[in-house]
Amino acid sequence: MLRKHILSLAALVFGFGLFITQSAFTPSNAMNEKRAKLTFHYDGPQPMTRADVETESNWVYGEESCPEGNYAACAIQIESTFVDNPSSANPTLKTSANITAGPNPSDVYVSGSADNTNVILNRAE
Numbered sequence: 001m002l003r004k005h006i007l008s009l010a011a012l013v014f015g016f017g018l019f020i021t022q023s024a025f026t027p028s029n030a031m032n033e034k035r036a037k038l039t040f041h042y043d044g045p046q047p048m049t050r051a052d053v054e055t056e057s058n059w060v061y062g063e064e065s066c067p068e069g070n071y072a073a074c075a076i077q078i079e080s081t082f083v084d085n086p087s088s089a090n091p092t093l094k095t096s097a098n099i100t101a102g103p104n105p106s107d108v109y110v111s112g113s114a115d116n117t118n119v120i121l122n123r124a125e
Contacts, residue, residue, distance in 0.1 A: 037077040037119070038091055039063055048073060050108050053101035056093035066123035072107040077119035 042048065044058025052058055053073045066074035080086035082097040093099070102111035109122040 036080045036086065037117075038080055038083055038086060039075055039077045040093055041066075041075040042073045048108050050101045050103055053108050053110060054099050056095055056097055056099060059093050059099070061091045066121060071104045071109055071122060071124050073101065073110045074123040075121040076110055076113065077121075078113060078115045079117060082113070082115050 038061060040059040040061055041064040042053065042058060043060040044052040044055065059076070064075065076099065078093070078097055080091075082094050083091045084094050085091050096114055098114040099110060100112045101108050110120045112118070112120070
């Protein structure tokens with residue numbers, strides 16, 4: 001009788017352990033959402049200044065091609081964790097995106113952000 005209980009307990013522990021180890025390797029929806037990137041393009045004052053480029057409210061959600069012209073800020077793809085309301089029709093960049101700009105002799109360009117996996121698209125001559 002004791003042997004039967006030990007085998008049942010061992011099977012239960014084994015099953016629980018198997019469940020835990022398999023769950024650890026299944027990506028959650030939260031992780032997939034975090035990795036989702038959204039594209040924003042610069043829609044601020046022209047000619048732009050470094051402060052304009054670094055102001056998150058000057059960036060608008062959506063795809064847009066970069067016009068020809070001087071080396072300048074154009075678009076950025078950034079993880080949804082740096083975006084307010086990423087699932088809505090009009091998401092906005094959080095200030096935590098911390099966009100940084102570098103001056104160029106003829107214009108200003110995006111040099112980085114808090115998202116170290118971002119994709120930056122600056123237009124070039």
